[in-house]
Amino acid sequence: MNKERPKGERRGLVLVYTGDGKGKTTAALGLVLRALGRGFRPRIFQFMKHERAAFGEHRALEKLGVPIEGLGDGFSWRSRDLEKSAELARAGWQRAAAAIASGDWDLVVLDEVTYPLRFGWIPVTEVVETLRARPRHVHVVLTGRDAPAQLVALADTVTEMKKIKHAYDAGVPAQKGMEH
Amino acid sequence: MNKERPKGERRGLVLVYTGDGKGKTTAALGLVLRALGRGFRPRIFQFMKHERAAFGEHRALEKLGVPIEGLGDGFSWRSRDLEKSAELARAGWQRAAAAIASGDWDLVVLDEVTYPLRFGWIPVTEVVETLRARPRHVHVVLTGRDAPAQLVALADTVTEMKKIKHAYDAGVPAQKGMEH
Numbered sequence: 001m002n003k004e005r006p007k008g009e010r011r012g013l014v015l016v017y018t019g020d021g022k023g024k025t026t027a028a029l030g031l032v033l034r035a036l037g038r039g040f041r042p043r044i045f046q047f048m049k050h051e052r053a054a055f056g057e058h059r060a061l062e063k064l065g066v067p068i069e070g071l072g073d074g075f076s077w078r079s080r081d082l083e084k085s086a087e088l089a090r091a092g093w094q095r096a097a098a099a100i101a102s103g104d105w106d107l108v109v110l111d112e113v114t115y116p117l118r119f120g121w122i123p124v125t126e127v128v129e130t131l132r133a134r135p136r137h138v139h140v141v142l143t144g145r146d147a148p149a150q151l152v153a154l155a156d157t158v159t160e161m162k163k164i165k166h167a168y169d170a171g172v173p174a175q176k177g178m179e180h
Numbered sequence: 181m182n183k184e185r186p187k188g189e190r191r192g193l194v195l196v197y198t199g200d201g202k203g204k205t206t207a208a209l210g211l212v213l214r215a216l217g218r219g220f221r222p223r224i225f226q227f228m229k230h231e232r233a234a235f236g237e238h239r240a241l242e243k244l245g246v247p248i249e250g251l252g253d254g255f256s257w258r259s260r261d262l263e264k265s266a267e268l269a270r271a272g273w274q275r276a277a278a279a280i281a282s283g284d285w286d287l288v289v290l291d292e293v294t295y296p297l298r299f300g301w302i303p304v305t306e307v308v309e310t311l312r313a314r315p316r317h318v319h320v321v322l323t324g325r326d327a328p329a330q331l332v333a334l335a336d337t338v339t340e341m342k343k344i345k346h347a348y349d350a351g352v353p354a355q356k357g358m359e360h
Contacts, residue, residue, distance in 0.1 A: 010355070010356075011352070011355070012355075013347055013352070013355055013358060015202070015358075016344075017203055018344075019342070021339035021340065021341075022195070022207075022337055022339050023197055023203060023204075023207035023210075023339045023341065024203075024207075025210065026206075026207040026208075026209075026210025026211050026213075026214065027202075027203035027204075027206040027207040027210055027341075028206075028210065029206075029209070029210030029213050029214065030203075030205065030206025030207055030208065030209030030210040030212075030213070030237070031206050031358060032210075032213075033206075033209050033210070033212075033213055033236070033237055033240045033241070034206065034209065034235065034236035034237045034240065034357060034358065034360075035236060035357045035358065036236070036239075036240045037235070037236030037237055037238065037239035037240035037241075037357070038236040038239070038356055038357035039357075040357045055214065055217070056213070056214035056215060056216070056217030056218040057210070057213055057214045057217055058217065059216075059217035059218070060213045060214065060216045060217035060244075061213070061217075063244075064240075064243075064244070106357070107357070107358075139355070139357075139358055152344065152345070155345065156345075156346075156347035156350065156352060157202055157345060157346050157347045158343075158344035158345045159201035159202050159203045159341050159342065159343060159344065160201065160341075160342040160344050161201075161203065161207075161339050161340075161341055161342075162199070162339065162340040162341075162342050163338075163339060164196075164198075164332065164338035164339065164340050165332070165335065165336075165337060165338045166336075166337050166338075167193055167336035167337045170336065172191070172193070172336060175190070175191070175192075175193055175319070176190075176218055177214060177215040177217075177218035177219075177220045177286070177287070177319075178193060178195075178211060178214065178215065178287075178319055180214075
């Protein structure tokens with residue numbers, strides 16, 4: 001053991017799950033489960049999910065009393081109204097930023113937030129400032145491909161989920177309860 | 181959309197979360213949450229956790245009625261009785277293999293199973309045979325560093341969790357509710 005490491009210091013972490021592999025959102029959900037078990041209050045914002053999304057995780061989290069909000073319009077690459085998608089993302093970010101700043105939530109998940117960042121819909125500097133200014137006990141988990149360098153620099157822990165192989169490439173369709 | 185892809189085929193997947201980064205166990209826990217939301221029956225075996233382990237996830241899963249079993253002796257690299265650890269792992273594997281074969285569980289998680297495989301405590305071929313012979317609807321998720329090649333070859337989906345940076349390296353101790 002390194003004696004110089006501080007012992008028992010309690011402080012919120014910034015975690016980033018990025019990369020092209022599976023497991024980014026599910027790892028964030030697993031953290032929510034772990035946090036719940038410790039009596040923490042988690043809250044989830046999903047930037048690319050429709051507000052009426054009802055995947056497996058939504059049903060389970062509802063039962064557990066964890067707020068999970070879809071902030072998007074079910075955006076897809078075929079979306080015809082990108083300006084509307086951008087507006088929704090900006091409005092959603094205001095809600096998420098307020099939740100982080102409030103200190104009312106021990107863990108805030110910003111699921112798939114890297115996409116609106118990459119699209120330029122939300123300024124990276126604004127997210128970085130909000131994370132820097134957050135109450136000390138608040139953990140924030142950010143997920144999505146291609147996490148911006150500023151975010152990686154600020155984060156305490158960054159994992160790249162790298163796709164080695166994926167069932168879909170072999171012709172297996174997405175399985176309910178596993179992928180949605 | 182590729183028209184040759186089968187639509188709506190329902191079958192159990194083998195998923196592997198490997199690599200040296202954070203998020204392997206939590207991604208498996210997230211899948212459990214998602215599966216629960218779809219009314220599936222998940223069950224978790226943890227090969228390196230003590231049977232009396234009580235981390236955040238154990239408390240939350242207990243509330244959700246998901247069986248989670250530590251099969252190890254809290255093995256660490258300083259363990260003095262490796263033969264006992266090996267016996268525990270083999271006995272644990274028998275329990276897990278029976279759960280997979282029974283078809284009673286829609287999702288079976290073999291958390292940190294790669295370590296007893298790597299140590300030679302459980303034969304890889306035995307695990308591969310059990311996965312091949314499993315009832316068609318059963319999903320199995322295996323986690324841990326250095327997944328054996330035979331396992332990667334058999335799996336439908338494999339993600340490598342790659343460490344980009346970790347809070348611990350910067351002197352931040354493990355945070356309750358996030359890492360345990």
